[in-house]
Amino acid sequence: MRADDITGAVETTEAAPAKINLALHVTGQRADGYHLLETLVTFTEAGDAIHVRDADADTFSISGPFSDLLRAGDGGDNLVTRARDLLRDALASTGQPTRPVAIHLEKNLPVASGIGGGSADAAATLRALLRHWNAVIDPQKLASVALALGADVPMCLESRSLIARGIGEDIEPVADLPELFLVLANPLKAVSTPEIFRRLLDKANPSLPVREAGGWMEFLAQSRNDLEAPAKALLPEVSEIAGMLSQEGASLVRMSGSGATCFGIFHSFDAAQKAETSLRNKRPDWYFQATRTI
Ligand code: C5P
Secondary structure: OOHHHHHOOOOEEEEEEEEEEEEEEEEEEOOOOOEEEEEEEEEEEEEEEEEEEEOOOOEEEEEOOOHHHHHHHOOOOOHHHHHHHHHHHHHHOOOOOOOOEEEEEEOOOOOOOOOOOHHHHHHHHHHHHHHHOOOOOOHHHHHHHHHHHOOOHHHHHHOOOEEEEOOOOEEEEOOOOOOOEEEEEEOOOOOOHHHHHHHOOOOOOOOOOOOOOOOHHHHHHHOOEOOHHHHHHHOOHHHHHHHHHHHOOOOEEEEOOOOOOEEEEEOOHHHHHHHHHHHHHHOOOOEEEEEEEO
C-alpha cells in the first residue's frame, strides 16, 4: 500500500474557469504571423475542472457533456497531457523528479468556442500538478512553459481579470473590474482560431480606449472584438445568437475570442438565469450558461 492510501491525501483539484474576452482589439501582426492584441479578459465560475491523483503510470481521462468531441478529435494528444509533459521536463531540468499521475478532465465548456477551453485546461493542469507534486518553479520558466502551450495559456494561468497585450503574454492585472453577471451562448459549431485570424483583413485596428477611473461600462461600450466581423461572415449563427441575447435584455452583447461563443451582460444573476432558461427553451440544441465573474 502506498503512503497516499494511508494518509488519504489523494486528489488535487483545480478549477479551469472559462476565459471571456470582454474586449479584443487586434492592433498588428508579427513577422511570424501571430497577431498583436490588446484584450480585457475576465474569468467565470462556469468552467472545466482538472483532477490529479497518483498512479502507477500516467493516464488521462475525460468526462462531461463535451468529452466525446475531444476524445474523437485529438487522437490522445491534447493540451492537458502536453502541459503535464512540458512541466515535468522543466522540473526535471532543475532536479525535481515527478511521480506518474492520473489526470481527469471534467469537460463542461464547448470545444473550440473562444472561451479558453483547452487553454484553461492546460493552465489548470500546470497549477494542479505544481501543487500535487509540491514542486517549485521559477515564475519566468513557468510563464514560458505556459506560452509554449498556447498564446492564451499565460492569461488562463492567472485566471483573474487582466489586460493582456503582445500575443497575450504581456499581462497587467485589473483589480477594480466590477462583478459581472453573464450568459454564455454558443451554437455548438466549432470555430478554427487560425481561420478567423486569416479572415481578418484589417490587422492594424485602434487600441483599447483610455479608461476614466471606475468607468468600466463606458470602456466596454467603446471597445470591440475585432474578430467578430470575420466570425459572423463565416458562421451566421454568431449573429443569430448575439441577437437572441439582446432580445433577452442584455445591456451589452459581444463575441469572446475567435468565437463562436457570445456573452450578454445582465444587471443581476437572477436576470441572467431567467435569460438562460428562456434561451434554452428557444434553442434546446444550443449551449446557454448563466454565470458570474470570479
Ligand atoms: O496560441 P494558440 O495555439 O492558441 O493559437 C492558435 C492559432 O491562432 C495560432 O496558430 C495562430 O494562427 C492564431 N493566433 C494568432 N495570434 C494570436 C493568437 C493566435 O494569429 N495572438
